[in-house]
Amino acid sequence: MPGAGHVSDAGHALGAACEHLIGLRSPQGWWKGELETNVTMDAEDLLLREFLGVRDDGDTADAARWIRSQQRDDGTWANYYGGPGDLSTTVEAYTALRLAGDPPGEPHMRAAAAFVRRGGGIGAARVFTRIWLALFGQWRWDDLPALPAEMIFLPPWCPLNVYDWACWARQTIVPLTVVAAHRPVRPLPFDLAELRTGRPARRGGHGGALGVLDRVLRRYQRHPLPGLRRAALRRATEWIVTRQEADGSWGGIQPPWVYSLIALNLSGYDVGHPVMRRGLQGLDRFTVRDERGRRMEACQSPVWDTALAVTALLDAGLPATHPAVAEGAAWLLGEEVRCPGDWAVRRPGLPPGGWAFEFDNDGYPDTDDTAEVVLALRRVPLEGVRPAVGRAVRWMAGMACRDGGFAAFDADNTRALIRRLPFCDFGAVIDPPSADVTAHVVEALACEPPADPAVLRRGVAWLLRAQEPDGSWFGRWGANHVYGTGAVLPALAAAGIPPHAPAVRRAVAWLERHQNPDGGWGEDMRSYRDPAWIGRGHSTPSQTAWALIALLAAGERSPAVEAGVRRLVSDLRPDGTWDEPHYTGTGFPGDFYINYHLYRLVFPIIALGRYLRAGRHDDPDAVDPCPPATGDGPGDGDPNPSAADRLDDGKAWPTAVEEGAG
Numbered sequence: 001m002p003g004a005g006h007v008s009d010a011g012h013a014l015g016a017a018c019e020h021l022i023g024l025r026s027p028q029g030w031w032k033g034e035l036e037t038n039v040t041m042d043a044e045d046l047l048l049r050e051f052l053g054v055r056d057d058g059d060t061a062d063a064a065r066w067i068r069s070q071q072r073d074d075g076t077w078a079n080y081y082g083g084p085g086d087l088s089t090t091v092e093a094y095t096a097l098r099l100a101g102d103p104p105g106e107p108h109m110r111a112a113a114a115f116v117r118r119g120g121g122i123g124a125a126r127v128f129t130r131i132w133l134a135l136f137g138q139w140r141w142d143d144l145p146a147l148p149a150e151m152i153f154l155p156p157w158c159p160l161n162v163y164d165w166a167c168w169a170r171q172t173i174v175p176l177t178v179v180a181a182h183r184p185v186r187p188l189p190f191d192l193a194e195l196r197t198g199r200p201a202r203r204g205g206h207g208g209a210l211g212v213l214d215r216v217l218r219r220y221q222r223h224p225l226p227g228l229r230r231a232a233l234r235r236a237t238e239w240i241v242t243r244q245e246a247d248g249s250w251g252g253i254q255p256p257w258v259y260s261l262i263a264l265n266l267s268g269y270d271v272g273h274p275v276m277r278r279g280l281q282g283l284d285r286f287t288v289r290d291e292r293g294r295r296m297e298a299c300q301s302p303v304w305d306t307a308l309a310v311t312a313l314l315d316a317g318l319p320a321t322h323p324a325v326a327e328g329a330a331w332l333l334g335e336e337v338r339c340p341g342d343w344a345v346r347r348p349g350l351p352p353g354g355w356a357f358e359f360d361n362d363g364y365p366d367t368d369d370t371a372e373v374v375l376a377l378r379r380v381p382l383e384g385v386r387p388a389v390g391r392a393v394r395w396m397a398g399m400a401c402r403d404g405g406f407a408a409f410d411a412d413n414t415r416a417l418i419r420r421l422p423f424c425d426f427g428a429v430i431d432p433p434s435a436d437v438t439a440h441v442v443e444a445l446a447c448e449p450p451a452d453p454a455v456l457r458r459g460v461a462w463l464l465r466a467q468e469p470d471g472s473w474f475g476r477w478g479a480n481h482v483y484g485t486g487a488v489l490p491a492l493a494a495a496g497i498p499p500h501a502p503a504v505r506r507a508v509a510w511l512e513r514h515q516n517p518d519g520g521w522g523e524d525m526r527s528y529r530d531p532a533w534i535g536r537g538h539s540t541p542s543q544t545a546w547a548l549i550a551l552l553a554a555g556e557r558s559p560a561v562e563a564g565v566r567r568l569v570s571d572l573r574p575d576g577t578w579d580e581p582h583y584t585g586t587g588f589p590g591d592f593y594i595n596y597h598l599y600r601l602v603f604p605i606i607a608l609g610r611y612l613r614a615g616r617h618d619d620p621d622a623v624d625p626c627p628p629a630t631g632d633g634p635g636d637g638d639p640n641p642s643a644a645d646r647l648d649d650g651k652a653w654p655t656a657v658e659e660g661a662g
Helices: 004-023 040-052 057-069 087-099 107-118 127-135 149-153 167-182 208-222 226-242 254-266 274-284 302-315 323-334 367-377 385-398 416-420 435-447 453-466 481-494 502-513 541-553 559-571 599-614 652-661
Strands: 287-290 293-296 585-588 592-596
Touching (some): 040 127, 040 254, 057 087, 087 107, 087 127, 149 226, 226 254, 302 323, 302 599, 323 367, 323 385, 367 385, 367 435, 385 435, 435 453, 453 481, 481 541, 502 541, 559 599
C-alpha cells in the first residue's frame, strides 16, 4: 500500500490535472486536442492550393515559417519528434519552401537537397510524393504504378475491388484513379533539378503476377477503351461526391480530402462549385495558427477526446452529474451515427449505431471510438443513454471479424493481396483486427454484454491468441507494445480473466521489465520497424499512464506501480498538465504518426484516479473494472454483476483461455 504522503501528492496532482482538463472544455461540452503530425500536411496543402490556383501569399508565408521551424539541424524533416530524417517528407517540404520563395542556394535548402540526393533523389521517394511531383511536371506519369479508374466497377467479392482497401485508403485511391486518368501537368515556376540523381525510381510490390499486371495496366492507361473509361470516370466522380461529409471533408482526413478536390477539379468542378467551395472552406477548421506559423491537422479527434475526457473525470472521482461530465456526455449522445456507411458493404443487414472519430465523418463510424463512448456514457445518468448504448453494443458485436477479432472501420478487410501492388509502398492499406481495437471492444462488451455471448468469448480468445511470445501485445493505433498491452489487460480484467492467469502474469512481467530507471515507460516509434526498440524509449506521460492502467487492472500494487505514479507526480507542470513532445499515436505503423495533445493529460488522470481508487477498500467499484451502469435518469441505476459473473456465470472463460492458448 502507498504511504499517506504519496497518496496525498497523487491526489493533489490529480486535482490540478482535472482542473486543467475541465478548463479545456468547449462551450458546447466537447474536448479536442490538437493532432500534430509531420510537415507533409502543410507542404501538400500549399501544393493543393497551387494546383487549384487559390494559393494565398500570406498563408504561404505562414506555412513556410512553420515548415522551416520543423527542419532538423542536419537539413532534413522527420516523421515524428526525435525520429530520423525522412526522404519523402524532406522532398515535399523542400518543394513547398521553393514554392514559398526560398532560394535553393540558402544553407537550409542546400542541406535538404544534399540529403535527398544522398538518399537516391526524387526517384527514391514514395509513390505519393512522386504523384504530387507529376502534377507539376516534375515526374513522368508513365513512371508511376497504374491506377485504372475501371477498378470502380469491380464487385465487392472480386479481388482488388475498392472495398478491399481500408476505408482511409479507398477514399484516397478512388480519386487518385481519376487523377491518374487525366494525367494533368500544371508547371511550377521552377525546376527541381537539384533533387535529381538520374537513378531509376524505386519499385513497390513483389514482382511476379502483380508486376506483370502492373505493366499490362500501364499500357492500358495510355490507350484505354474510350467508352469504358468515360463510364468509369463518371462512376468514380459520383462515388466521390456522395461521400463528401457535412463539413466539406472526405472522411475527415487529409489525404482523401486533397485528392478528392483535385479529382473533382479535373472532372470539371471549378473552385466556385458548391462541392469544391465546401471542401476548401472545411480545411479552415483543420488549420492551426499561432506564433510559430500556420499548420494543418491531418484529422481531428473530438469524439475520441471527449469520451476519454469523460472517463478520466469519472475515474478521478467527479460525480456523473458534474457539469463537465454531464455536458460532455450529452454532446457525445448527440453525435451518435444512425445511418449506414461503407461498413455496410460487408455487413448489409446490420442496423447502424455507433460513433465516429470526428465532428462530421458520419460515413465512417468505428468500433474503437464506439467502445470508448460506450464505456463513458454507460456511467452517466442521462436520458437516452441506455438505448444508444444498446444500439452501439449490437453494432459492435455485428462488426466482429470471422476470426473473432475487431478492426476499426470494416469487418473482414483482410485481403493481403492488395499490399503487394506496386502502388502500395506507404501506409497501411487494409484494416485487419488489432489487439488494441479488439481490447477496447471486448472491454465495452464485457461491461455491456451483447445478445450473443459467443461474440465476447471469441473476442477474448482472439486476444489470448494474439499475445506476443514476450508477453506483450502489438499496438496498431498507439505506440506500440506499451499501448497494446495497456489496452488488453483492462479488457481481460473486465471480461473476468483473473489476475493470476498465465497470460496476465506474462504481460505484467513484460511491463515491469520495460520500466525505465526514472519510473516511467516509453516506446519509440522505431519499434514498428526495429524490434530492438520494442518497449524502449524516452518516458512519456501517456505511455507511463498506459502501463499503470494495465498494471492496476491486473491487480498490481507493486513497487513498479509506485515508481510510475511518482514519475507522473514529479513531472506535472505548475499549470496542471504534462509536457509530451514525443509522438505516441499511430496513423500508419512504420510510416505516419500523431502527437495527440490531449493524451498527455487524459491518460495520466485515468491512471492516477484508478490508482487512488484502488487504495480505497470502502469503494465498491475499486475492484470492479466495469463500474456499475446508470439508468436513463437519476435513481434509475442498472447494477451490473461482478466481472467474474458477467457471462454464463463465469463458466465461459476457462474455454476462452483454452481457445486462446491454442
